Amino acid sequence: MKRKVLITARVHEYLVNRLEEKGFEVSYQPSITYNEAKAALHDCTGLIVTTRLRIDKDIIDNAPSLEWIGRLGSGMELIDVPYAESKGIRCVSSPEGNCDAVGEQALGMLLVMMNNILKSNLELRRGIWERDGNRGYELNGRTVGIIGYGHTGSAFAHKLQGFDVEVLAYDKYKKGFGAGYVKEATMEELFEKADVVSVHLPLTDETRHLANAAFFSAFRKKIWFLNTARGKIVNTPDLLAALENGTLAGAGLDVLENEKLPTYSPAEQQVMERLLQHPGVVLTPHIAGYSHEASIKMPRYVLDKLGI
Structure with a gap:
């Protein structure tokens, strides 16, 4: 049988x-x-x-x-x-199967935010030709902080090569990984130096709502924030408040706390609408690891590990 x-x-x-x-x-x-x-x-x-x-x-x-x-x-x-x-x-x-896809999406979202690509494109669709209001910021010379240095965190760091950035990576459970263009850092160093922060963590009791009001306010600079990991790592109302009070320069989110849009409460709906209307926000529907290539690589890794 x-x-x-x-x-x-x-x-x-x-x-x-x-x-x-x-x-x-x-x-x-x-x-x-x-x-x-x-x-x-x-x-x-x-x-x-x-x-x-x-x-x-x-x-x-x-x-x-x-x-x-x-x-x-x-x-x-x-x-x-x-x-x-x-x-x-x-x-x-099979994290090896889609880490490149996630790394590329994180980089893409970052460039879209920093250069107002989405904002200016949406304005053009409404017949608005605005240059001064869409003047971008260069990634060159900035400091990128990575929280969680597993497969996706290291893939994102690898994609940053060539942009002349300083990469500071923090991982609570991993040591000795700093080399070349990546420096192993503490969270205190990220709070002090980072211009960009990208989260690459699993969802656990320890990481749930890690990115909250206290977290965002701890950074010395106004940062661009990326989350391509798990939505519940972020307290979404706190993130929205940080955007609206100017603590954050922008947010790129591929994942949300609640990804079942039809189930939203009135409060969740209001937060979502304000995020969608914010000019510094880029949202995508959990597609970072969903590339055509990853759809083959992920099962290949799983079956190889199982010896099938």
Whole structure:
């Protein structure tokens, strides 16, 4: 009997084809709900997930044949990894597969902000030709602070080569990584020197709302802020206040605290509208790690790690 794999998200056909070539029966259900997945996993050997479903104790207990869980992308906060591993289930992710995409998007958002590219483009669409009000700032000679120096943080640093910037990187759980154009730094150094700050952290109890009012006000300079990691790392009302009171020069956000727009409360809707209207804000719908290339590289890394 063929071993069965449940895929719970939209994926490139490469993943389905490779699994089938290796003799797996693939159940491809990109819109499956939590309860449907719980039932479907009863006879599955493998599970492929992204960020759509929470894989908790209840789901794991209903999957007696499950041998492995493959996470496309980075961040395992939606998977109860310790419990899964206690049941002999191997859990792997693929941050190597989309770190270049995230690094490129972070750099792109930064250049868009600093050079008023989005603002001036939207004005032109309304027939406004404005040069003085859209005079940009050069990245050259500035200091870029990176918080979290894993795959995406280091990829962003790599993309900054050639811009003649000083890169200061802080990682609470990693030491000895500073080399060449990247200097290992403390948060105090980032607060003192940074012109740009980019966050590349997983979502944990420790990082939730790390970027809050106290955080933004701790920087000596008015910074451009980037978040391509997890939306809940940022306290969004505090970020909006920092933008509106001039503490921040701009914000580039690929992720939001609540990414289900139809569920917004009136307060959330008001904050979102003010962010969208702010000339220094660039928002994208969680697409930084979603490139065409990454859609192949992520499953390749997952299956290679699993030996499939």
